[in-house]
Amino acid sequence: MRYLKGCNCSLLQVSECYIISIESIIIPLFAAFWLMLPAYVPNPVAAATGGGTPIDGCRTWRDGKRILGDGKTWRGLAIGILAGILVGLVQIFLQGRFGWAGIPQHTFLSVILFSAGALLGDIAKSFFKRRLGKDRGASWPGADQYDLVAGAFLLAIVFDFPWFVSVITLPIFVIILIMTPLLHKAANLIGYAIGVKEVPW
Ligand code: CTP
């Protein structure tokens, strides 16, 4: 709307301005999605491929409850991270080929940090979930949606701060905060429908 107001418009100018304002929305949306994609992929892939030996080796914490629980397995962790990295490598290839202006660029390091960070955030969340006495699969609104963002951002801040501050601007950050729970909900509903998730959250 800001763009429309800025134009003293003939009909043609209005339509041009309208196109500009659409671009100004779609490009940041796409940029945020592009940045987060290596962090979005590992969770659903872990849900689809996980199982087998749990990361905590069935051990319990001091409180007598499982450290992480059966929902966090080595196979889910490894395949999930690899899938995130693979998608990130395709993104790096596409960036090099098309060089889209205005779209933040991933690097080999950022792809690894976002993929690994997403599932480490998920593991950290499960640790605290168990400490709060929540069973495997119980919902924990807020943490369930933002664990991957916290994990990915934390690893990137620690290991590649210059890249992080150059791509995560305030508007991109706000879009990520809005977009992540929506995509999380959609992915979980699909996962539940096709039977790879036991609960629809
Ligand atoms: N998964 C896995 N290994 C991981 C992460 C996930 O095997 N590191 C698989 C598990 O089969 C898990 C499913 O993906 O049940 C869904 O993941 P998630 O919702 O994170 O786990 P929950 O079962 O809900 O367990 P928690 O309560 O600990 O989050």
Ligand code: MG
């Ligand atoms: Mg869960």
